[in-house]
Amino acid sequence: MSDMAQATKRLRLARGGLLDLRNLGAAALLCLLLALPFVVGGFLLYTLTLCFANALGALSVSLLVRYSGEVSIGHSFFVALGAYAVAIMEKQFGLSLLLSLPVAVLLGIAGGIIFAYPSRRLSGIYLAVSTMALALALPEILVHSEKVTGGFEGLYVTLVPLPSVAKELQRYYIALAILVVACLALAQLRGSRQGLALLMARAHPSAAEAFGITRGWARVSVFAISAALASVGGAVMAFASSTVSPNSFTLWSSIFLLVGSVVSLNRLTLPAGIIGGAFLTLVPNYLASAGDWVPILYGAALVAVTLCVNCASDIRLLLARRERP
Amino acid sequence: MTIMADTGAHPLRADGLHLSFGNVQVLTDVSIFLEPGRITGLIGPNGAGKTSLFNCLTGLYRPKRGRISFGDIQLEDLPPNRRANLGISRSFQHMALSADLSVLENVMVGLTLSRTTGWVGAFLPLPASRTESVAANRKAMSALASLGIASAAMMTPAELPPGTLRLVEIARAMVCEPRALLLDEPAAGLNAVETRDLMRALQRLIHPGLVVVVVEHDMDLIMQLCDQIYVLSAGRVIAYGSPQEVRRDPEVIRIYLGDPDD
Ligand SMILES: Nc1ncnc2c1ncn2[C@@H]1O[C@H](COP(=O)(O)OP(=O)(O)OP(=O)(O)O)[C@@H](O)[C@H]1O
Ligand SMILES: [Mg+2]
Numbered sequence: 001m002s003d004m005a006q007a008t009k010r011l012r013l014a015r016g017g018l019l020d021l022r023n024l025g026a027a028a029l030l031c032l033l034l035a036l037p038f039v040v041g042g043f044l045l046y047t048l049t050l051c052f053a054n055a056l057g058a059l060s061v062s063l064l065v066r067y068s069g070e071v072s073i074g075h076s077f078f079v080a081l082g083a084y085a086v087a088i089m090e091k092q093f094g095l096s097l098l099l100s101l102p103v104a105v106l107l108g109i110a111g112g113i114i115f116a117y118p119s120r121r122l123s124g125i126y127l128a129v130s131t132m133a134l135a136l137a138l139p140e141i142l143v144h145s146e147k148v149t150g151g152f153e154g155l156y157v158t159l160v161p162l163p164s165v166a167k168e169l170q171r172y173y174i175a176l177a178i179l180v181v182a183c184l185a186l187a188q189l190r191g192s193r194q195g196l197a198l199l200m201a202r203a204h205p206s207a208a209e210a211f212g213i214t215r216g217w218a219r220v221s222v223f224a225i226s227a228a229l230a231s232v233g234g235a236v237m238a239f240a241s242s243t244v245s246p247n248s249f250t251l252w253s254s255i256f257l258l259v260g261s262v263v264s265l266n267r268l269t270l271p272a273g274i275i276g277g278a279f280l281t282l283v284p285n286y287l288a289s290a291g292d293w294v295p296i297l298y299g300a301a302l303v304a305v306t307l308c309v310n311c312a313s314d315i316r317l318l319l320a321r322r323e324r325p
Numbered sequence: 326m327t328i329m330a331d332t333g334a335h336p337l338r339a340d341g342l343h344l345s346f347g348n349v350q351v352l353t354d355v356s357i358f359l360e361p362g363r364i365t366g367l368i369g370p371n372g373a374g375k376t377s378l379f380n381c382l383t384g385l386y387r388p389k390r391g392r393i394s395f396g397d398i399q400l401e402d403l404p405p406n407r408r409a410n411l412g413i414s415r416s417f418q419h420m421a422l423s424a425d426l427s428v429l430e431n432v433m434v435g436l437t438l439s440r441t442t443g444w445v446g447a448f449l450p451l452p453a454s455r456t457e458s459v460a461a462n463r464k465a466m467s468a469l470a471s472l473g474i475a476s477a478a479m480m481t482p483a484e485l486p487p488g489t490l491r492l493v494e495i496a497r498a499m500v501c502e503p504r505a506l507l508l509d510e511p512a513a514g515l516n517a518v519e520t521r522d523l524m525r526a527l528q529r530l531i532h533p534g535l536v537v538v539v540v541e542h543d544m545d546l547i548m549q550l551c552d553q554i555y556v557l558s559a560g561r562v563i564a565y566g567s568p569q570e571v572r573r574d575p576e577v578i579r580i581y582l583g584d585p586d587d
Binding site: 066185188189191192193194195196197199200202203204206207208209210211212213214 | 383384385404405406409410414415417421422423424425426430431433434435436437438440442444446447448449450454457458461497501
C-alpha cells in the first residue's frame with residue numbers, strides 16, 4: 001500500500017499545475033502577450049491579433065490529427081462558417097462578436113457532425129480527399145448566395161463589443177482571451193473521460209469498442225470539436241481583420257492550416273498555437289510576393305506536409321524503439 | 326445497463342458456434358458454458374481458435390452460426406460496445422494500450438462506460454466532473470495496486486517492459502468491476518513474481534456473480550487457478566472438466582500436454 005501512496009504522491013506532483021515547466025513557459029508567454037500593447041502598437045498589434053485567430057485554426061487541425069490521426073485539407077470550410085456567422089449576424093441583426101461567437105460555435109459543431117457522420121467509415125487519404133471537396137465547394141457557395149454573403153466583395157465587420165475602448169486594443173485582447181480559453185478547454189479535454197476514450201479509439205479502434213467506445217462516435221465527436229474550434233478561429237479572424245471575403249477561404253487556406261498545424265508539431269498548447277498562427281499569418285504573405293512561383297511553392301509545401309504526416313508515426317515508432325534497450 | 330445494475334449471477338454461454346474466414350474453418354460447433362463464481366481455463370495449441378472464441382463472445386467477430394447468451398440476454402446481434410455495457414470485459418493477447426496515455430489513463434479507459442460526465446464537463450472544470458475523475462483515478466490506482474504495479478501509474482507504455490504492460494492490460498479489463506472477465510494469455514511475458522501476484526489478484530477478484538475465463542499456455546498457472554477447463558484444438562472443443570480430469574484425458578495428452586516440448 002505504501003507503493004500506492006507513493007505513486008499517488010508522484011501523480012499529484014506530475015499534475016502539480018503551476019510547478020510544471022511547460023505551464024510556466026505558457027504562463028510567461030501569456031504575460032508577455034498581455035503586456036505587449038503597452039510597448040508596441042499599430043501594425044504589430046494588428047498582425048498579432050490575426051496570429052491569434054490563425055492559431056485557433058491551426059489548433060483545430062492539430063486536434064483532428066492528435067485525437068483521430070486523420071488529416072483535413074478542407075478546414076477553411078469550417079473557418080468560413082464562423083467568419084460568415086459573425087459578419088452576417090452583424091449585417092442582419094446588428095450583433096457584435098460576443099453574441100455571434102456562440103452561434104459560430106454551434107454552426108461549427110453542426111457542420112462538423114454533418115460532414116463527419118456520412119464519412120465516418122473513411123480514413124486516411126480517402127477522408128482527406130473528401131474534406132478537400134468541402135474546401136473546393138466553399139467559394140462557389142459563397143459567391144452564389146450573394147444576397148447573404150456579399151458575393152466576391154464579402155462583408156465588413158465593424159462592430160466591437162465595448163464602444164468606449166480603443167478598437168485595436170479590444171480586438172487584440174478579446175482575440176487573445178478567446179485563444180487562451182480555447183487552450184485551457186483543450187487541456188481539460190485531454191484528461192477528461194471523452195479525451196481518454198478518443199485517444200484509445202485512435203490507437204486501437206477495435207479494442208476501444210470492447211470498452212464501449214465506438215468508431216462512429218469517436219470520429220463524429222472529434223470532427224465536431226475540431227470544426228467548432230475552426231469556426232471560432234474564423235469568427236475571431238473576421239473580427240480581427242474587419243472583413244470577410246471568399247478569397248480568404250480557398251483550398252490553399254485549408255492546406256496552409258494543415259501546414260501550420262504540422263509546423264506547431266500538432267501540439268495543443270498556447271505556445272504551439274502561437275507558432276502555428278504566426279506561420280499562417282506571415283508565410284502566405286511572403287509567398288504572395290514570390291509571384292509566378294506561388295503555385296510551385298504551395299505544391300512543394302503540400303507534398304512536404306503529406307510526407308511529414310505520413311512519416312510522423314513511423315518516425316515516432318522508430319524513436320520509441322531506439323529508447324528501449 | 327440491465328445486468329450491470331442487478332447483482333445476480335449470470336452464466337455466459339455459447340451454443341454451436343461456427344466461425345470461418347474464407348475457406349479457413351476457425352471454430353466448428355463450439356459450445357461452452359461459463360459459470361459465474363468459477364474460474365474457467367481455455368487451453369489449446371497455437372491457432373486452436375481461443376482468441377477467435379473471445380472475439381465472438383465480445384462481438385469483434387460474427388460467428389456464421391450459433392448462439393451466445395449472457396443470463397437471458399441474447400448477444401449475437403449486439404455490437405461490442407453494447408456487450409461491454411452488459412459488463413463483459415476483456416484483455417487482449419496483443420496488447421492494445423495507447424502510447425499517448427499514461428498507464429493510469431490507459432486503465433481509466435476501462436471505466437468509460439461507468440462514467441457519466443457530459444461534454445460540458447469535458448471542457449470546463451465543473452465540480453461534478455472533477456469528483457468523478459478523482460473517483461476514476463482512485464479506482465484505476467487500486468486496480469494497478471492489486472496487481473502490484475502502482476508505481477508504474479505515471480509512466481507511459483513505451484517506458485515499461487512487456488510484463489508490466491500485460492498487467493496494465495489486465496488492470497484495465499478488471500477496473501470496471503465486470504460481470505464477465507475474459508483474459509487472453511494474461512501471464513505471457515510475466516516473471517514468476519508477477520505471475521504469482523496475478524494469480525492472487527484473480528483469486529481475490531472472483532466472487533459469486535463474476536464469470537472469469539483465462540486463456541493461457543502456462544499449464545501450472547491454469548491447473549492451480551482454474552475450477553474447470555475447456556480444451557480447444559483445431560477449432561473444436563475436445564475435452565472439458567476439472568483440471569484433474571483434463572490432465573488425465575488421453576486425447577488432451579496426445580494433442581496438447583503430450584507435446585514433446587512441453
Ligand atoms: N481475422 C482473421 N482472418 C483470418 N483468419 C483468422 C482471423 N482471426 C483468426 N484467424 C485464424 O483462426 C485461427 C485461430 O486463430 P486464433 O488467434 O483464434 O488462435 P489462438 O488459439 O488464439 O492461437 P494462439 O495461441 O496463437 O493465440 C488461425 O488459423 C488464424 O489464422
Ligand atoms: Mg490467441
